[in-house]
Amino acid sequence: MKDATSIRHAIGVDFGGTFIKMALVSERGEIKARAKIPTKDAPGLDGWLDAVGRGLEQLKDKKAPADAPLAGIGVGVPGFVDFERGFIYDLANVPGWTNVHLAPRIEERFHLHVRVDNDVNVMALGECTYGAGRAYQHAVFVTLGTGVGGGIVINNQLYRGAYSMAGEIGHVPIRMDGVKSPQGRGGLEQYVGNRRLVERVVQALQQGRASLIRELAQGDLSAITVELIAKAAGQGDALALELFDFMADCLAAAFASVAYLIQPQAFIIGGGIAQSGAILFDPLRRHLTERLSPVFAERIVVKPAELGNDAGVIGAATLSMME
Amino acid sequence: MKDATSIRHAIGVDFGGTFIKMALVSERGEIKARAKIPTKDAPGLDGWLDAVGRGLEQLKDKKAPADAPLAGIGVGVPGFVDFERGFIYDLANVPGWTNVHLAPRIEERFHLHVRVDNDVNVMALGECTYGAGRAYQHAVFVTLGTGVGGGIVINNQLYRGAYSMAGEIGHVPIRMDGVKSPQGRGGLEQYVGNRRLVERVVQALQQGRASLIRELAQGDLSAITVELIAKAAGQGDALALELFDFMADCLAAAFASVAYLIQPQAFIIGGGIAQSGAILFDPLRRHLTERLSPVFAERIVVKPAELGNDAGVIGAATLSMME
Numbered sequence: 001m002k003d004a005t006s007i008r009h010a011i012g013v014d015f016g017g018t019f020i021k022m023a024l025v026s027e028r029g030e031i032k033a034r035a036k037i038p039t040k041d042a043p044g045l046d047g048w049l050d051a052v053g054r055g056l057e058q059l060k061d062k063k064a065p066a067d068a069p070l071a072g073i074g075v076g077v078p079g080f081v082d083f084e085r086g087f088i089y090d091l092a093n094v095p096g097w098t099n100v101h102l103a104p105r106i107e108e109r110f111h112l113h114v115r116v117d118n119d120v121n122v123m124a125l126g127e128c129t130y131g132a133g134r135a136y137q138h139a140v141f142v143t144l145g146t147g148v149g150g151g152i153v154i155n156n157q158l159y160r161g162a163y164s165m166a167g168e169i170g171h172v173p174i175r176m177d178g179v180k181s182p183q184g185r186g187g188l189e190q191y192v193g194n195r196r197l198v199e200r201v202v203q204a205l206q207q208g209r210a211s212l213i214r215e216l217a218q219g220d221l222s223a224i225t226v227e228l229i230a231k232a233a234g235q236g237d238a239l240a241l242e243l244f245d246f247m248a249d250c251l252a253a254a255f256a257s258v259a260y261l262i263q264p265q266a267f268i269i270g271g272g273i274a275q276s277g278a279i280l281f282d283p284l285r286r287h288l289t290e291r292l293s294p295v296f297a298e299r300i301v302v303k304p305a306e307l308g309n310d311a312g313v314i315g316a317a318t319l320s321m322m323e
Numbered sequence: 324m325k326d327a328t329s330i331r332h333a334i335g336v337d338f339g340g341t342f343i344k345m346a347l348v349s350e351r352g353e354i355k356a357r358a359k360i361p362t363k364d365a366p367g368l369d370g371w372l373d374a375v376g377r378g379l380e381q382l383k384d385k386k387a388p389a390d391a392p393l394a395g396i397g398v399g400v401p402g403f404v405d406f407e408r409g410f411i412y413d414l415a416n417v418p419g420w421t422n423v424h425l426a427p428r429i430e431e432r433f434h435l436h437v438r439v440d441n442d443v444n445v446m447a448l449g450e451c452t453y454g455a456g457r458a459y460q461h462a463v464f465v466t467l468g469t470g471v472g473g474g475i476v477i478n479n480q481l482y483r484g485a486y487s488m489a490g491e492i493g494h495v496p497i498r499m500d501g502v503k504s505p506q507g508r509g510g511l512e513q514y515v516g517n518r519r520l521v522e523r524v525v526q527a528l529q530q531g532r533a534s535l536i537r538e539l540a541q542g543d544l545s546a547i548t549v550e551l552i553a554k555a556a557g558q559g560d561a562l563a564l565e566l567f568d569f570m571a572d573c574l575a576a577a578f579a580s581v582a583y584l585i586q587p588q589a590f591i592i593g594g595g596i597a598q599s600g601a602i603l604f605d606p607l608r609r610h611l612t613e614r615l616s617p618v619f620a621e622r623i624v625v626k627p628a629e630l631g632n633d634a635g636v637i638g639a640a641t642l643s644m645m646e
Binding site for chain 2: 295
C-alpha cells in the first residue's frame with residue numbers, strides 16, 4: 001500500500017560529452033545525492049549501462065528506508081531523440097551513439113520506469129518546474145553556448161511538436177538573407193553562438209580597434225573567450241559592450257518570433273553567459289520591448305536561469321516522475 | 324435522454340466588416356443552412372444582437388425535428404479577443420466595438436452555449452478540422468490578404484498562448500534590420516501584405532520595368548491589385564513571377580521560424596492569393612526546403628486551404644461544439 005505522505009524520488013541522468021552526472025531527486029526538486037562518472041570510463045552502450053548501474057547503487061543507498069521505491073529514471077542526452085520510443089538518433093559529441101534504442105535497455109537492466117529526452121528539453125523542464133520558471137505555466141528556456149538550444153514548456157509540460165523536434169530556437173532565422181548553414185539561412189545561432197561572438201571581436205581587434213579585451217587576453221587573440229569579453233564589458237569596455245548589445249538584439253529578434261507565435265509568459269536564459277547580469281539582460285529587455293507591440297511586451301518576462309549545472313539532473317528526474 | 328445517434332449542430336457566425344455571415348453547421352462540418360446580414364444593418368451591440376436573432380430564427384427552422392437541440396453558437400470577430408471571457412478588446416474595421424463583453428450578452432439573449440474568438444482562429448479551426456488540415460493533428464493556418472493572419476492548431480485544438488494572443492505570424496520578423504512598424508521590425512506582413520506587394524510592383528514599373536501588368540492595368544498603376552499580378556504571373560510575366568518568388572521566400576523565412584519552434588505537420592494557406600496554385604506553392608515549397616534542415620523539411624506539408632469563405636462559419640460553429 002502506498003503511503004500518501006511519502007515523497008517520491010527519481011534518478012536524473014545528465015549524459016554529457018565529458019561527464020555522466022547523476023542525482024537522486026525528490027518530487028520537490030531537491031537533490032538528495034549525487035554521482036559523477038567520466039564519460040570516457042563508460043564506453044559504448046554496455047559500458048554506459050554498467051557505469052549508470054554503479055551510480056544507481058550509490059544513489060539508492062542514500063534514500064531513507066521510509067521513502068517509497070524509486071519512481072523512475074530520466075535521462076537527458078546531447079542530441080536528437082524520439083521521445084515516444086526513447087530512441088537516440090545521434091549524439092553530437094559522443095561517438096558510437098547512433099540509432100540506439102536506449103529506453104528499453106535501461107528498463108530491462110534496472111526495472112525502472114524510464115524517460116529519455118534531449119538535454120535542453122530536460123533542462124527546460126527543470127528550470128520551468130523548480131527554477132526561474134516555476135511561477136509560469138508557459139515558458140521558453142534558452143541556453144547560450146557554442147550552440148543555442150531551446151525548450152518550450154506549455155501548461156507546465158514540455159512541448160515537443162509533431163515529431164519530437166520542436167524548440168530549436170537556435171535555428172530561427174533573424175535575417176532572411178543572412179549566413180547560410182545546414183539549417184537554412186540567418187539562424188540565431190550563426191550570430192550569437194560563442195564562437196561567432198568571439199570571431200566578431202577578434203575581427204574588430206584585427207582591424208585595429210582598441211579594447212581592454214586585448215590586454216585581458218595578454219595580446220593572444222586565440223585566448224579570447226566569451227567569459228573574457230564579459231569581464232571586459234563589466235569594466236566598461238566599449239567593444240565588449242557593443243558585442244553584448246549586438247547579441248541582445250539578435251536574441252530579441254528571435255524572441256519576438258517566439259512571442260508572436262506562442263506567447264509564453266517568460267523567457268528563461270541559461271548557459272555561462274546568462275550569468276553576466278545587467279550587461280546582457282538590460283539590452284535584451286530593451287531590444288525586445290522595441291521589437292514587440294506593447295500588448296505583447298508588457299506581458300513578457302525575461303530572466304536568468306537559477307539551477308545552473310543542476311538543471312539537467314533535476315529536469316531528467318522530473319521528466320520520469322511527470323510522464 | 325440524449326439520443327446517441329443524433330447528430331449535433333451549432334450556429335457559426337462570421338462577423339466581418341461588410342457582412343455578418345451565419346450558418347447552421349453539423350458536427351461533421353456540413354453547412355445545412357445559411358443567413359447573411361449586411362453589417363451596416365446591425366449597428367452597435369443591440370442592433371447586432373437583433374440581427375443575429377433574426378438570422379438564428381431562419382436557421383433554426385432548417386433543422387430537422389429529429390435533430391438534437393442546438394449545441395451552441397460560435398462567433399469569429401475581426402480583432403483582439405480574450406477567449407476565456409468572450410470579451411472583445413477592439414475590432415479593427417467595425418466602429419463602436421471596443422471593450423465589449425459579448426459572450427454573456429449572447430448567452431442571456433439566446434440561451435445558448437457561446438464561444439467568441441478571433442476570426443483567423445476560427446478559420447484555422449475550420450480548415451484544420453474539416454478542410455485542408457483535417458488529416459493533421461498539428462497544423463498552422465495562415466491567411467494572406469491586406470494583413471497576414473495566423474492560427475495554430477495543436478492536438479486538434481486551437482493554441483492561444485498565455486494571454487489569447489498567440490499565432491500572430493504576420494508579425495514574425497524575417498529581417499531584424501527591416502521595415503519598422505508598431506509591431507516591431509521586419510515583420511512578415513510588412514513584406515507580403517497585399518498593399519506592400521502592389522507597392523513593390525508599382526515601384527518597379529515606375530522605374531521603367533517592362534511588364535504585362537502595365538497592360539492588364541490599362542496603364543493605370545492605381546488599378547493594380549494582387550489578383551492582377553497573379554493573372555500576369557499565370558501568363559509568364561517575368562516581373563509578376565519575381566514578385567511571387569519574393570513573396571514565397573518571405574513566407575518561407577517566417578515558416579522556417581514556425582517549423583523550428585513548434586514543428587507542425589502542415590501549413591495551410593488561405594486568402595485570395597492562395598488560389599494562385601503553382602505560381603505561389605512551387606516557389607514556397609522550394610524556398611522552405613532551402614531554409615530548413617532536411618529532417619524538418621521532409622516532415623512538413625504546405626497546401627492551400629479548401630473551405631474558402633466558409634472556413635469562418637464552419638470554424639465558429641465547431642469551436643462552440645468543441646470547447
